[in-house]
Amino acid sequence: MVSCAWRNSLVPLALILLITAAVGFGMGKVGWSLPPLVGRIIVVDPGHGGIDGGTHDQQGLLEKNLNLEIAHWLRRSLKEAGAFVVLTREGDHELSYLSNKYKSRHRRDLNSRVLITEKSRADLLLSIHINAAGNSAHRGSIIFFQPDSTESKSLALLIQEELSKIGPHHTRSPLAGRVYYILRNSEATAVLLELGFITNQEEKKLLSDPQYQQAIARAITAAVIRHFTHK
């Protein structure tokens, strides 16, 4: 009988605790809202890889490695915002083996990145690159969008706007990327991000710095959140 009475008094106590906790969380500042990118599938594509080093500086620093480092930070940042993230490559290799559509290895490599995006049923494809120029004074990012996609263009504008908060050199207006295979062929909304110039001494240092890489990743993530939440 004693244990039964105990049980009877525990039930209302548990109920009171449960309600208190629910009200506390629900009414408090923490709230129950989901991270902003929950349900979104995003493909992050570190350009080049393996025998394709991409562009390079005079000392042999290769674009492909910077692309991969930034892509890893971007994956982390997008995941923290709730997105499901697929990387087209995890390591230093190219991707032509996944496609048999073209004779050219380079074309097959690019086609594979589009195929991965299709198979992932991705909402977005973000292709990460670093630029180079004969004139070492050139610096800053250039975001390329799909010529016939208003979604892609508005995302490119948001990314450029967020990157401009990192430093004064990210001021170039986004451009239509007509020459880029993955922009022309991706069904998903896609942008190609040239995140700076490896041929500019100061920018090369920044692009190799993990803190700067993280700042770039966070800026891109902020733009992606704005893209999906229309803020």
Ligand SMILES: [Zn+2]
């Ligand atoms: Zn590239």
